Amino acid sequence: MEHLVGLAKNKLEMFNSLEEECDHYWNECVEGRYEWEVHRNEALCLRTITKDDLLHAYDEWLLPQSSSGKANKRRRVIIHVIGTGEGDASNGRPDVEAGRVDAEADQRILNFHKCSGEAFWN
Numbered sequence: 001m002e003h004l005v006g007l008a009k010n011k012l013e014m015f016n017s018l019e020e021e022c023d024h025y026w027n028e029c030v031e032g033r034y035e036w037e038v039h040r041n042e043a044l045c046l047r048t049i050t051k052d053d054l055l056h057a058y059d060e061w062l063l064p065q066s067s068s069g070k071a072n073k074r075r076r077v078i079i080h081v082i083g084t085g086e087g088d089a090s091n092g093r094p095d096v097e098a099g100r101v102d103a104e105a106d107q108r109i110l111n112f113h114k115c116s117g118e119a120f121w122n
Contacts, residue, residue, distance in 0.1 A: 008043040 015021035028034055035041065065071055 004046055004049065008046045011039040011043040011046070 015024065025036065028036065028038070
């Protein structure tokens with residue numbers, strides 16, 4: 001419950017600046033969601049989550065073995081962080097021309113979906 005309350009508090013924090021608030025609303029427009037109170041709605045949704053729900057979700061999606069001993073079809077999220085500076089931290093960073101970042105990201109996502117056999121959450 002402490003983690004749940006902490007997460008809800010983070011969702012309900014006020015914006016630190018007008019720029020941050022504008023970015024939030026602009027991202028809603030760009031994504032086509034137009035859900036202006038998304039943080040409030042997520043905090044309200046968090047109130048409905050119980051420990052049993054969380055344990056069931058873990059058992060279904062992340063637990064390597066089910067209670068019967070069979071292997072679950074477990075999903076994995078792999079994140080590779082590459083620095084933006086020069087040096088060893090930025091090794092592996094793709095060369096992308098300015099203005100083509102969106103197209104490059106979209107192509108990488110499509111490649112990932114093809115490699116994963118279109119098997120992903122949601």
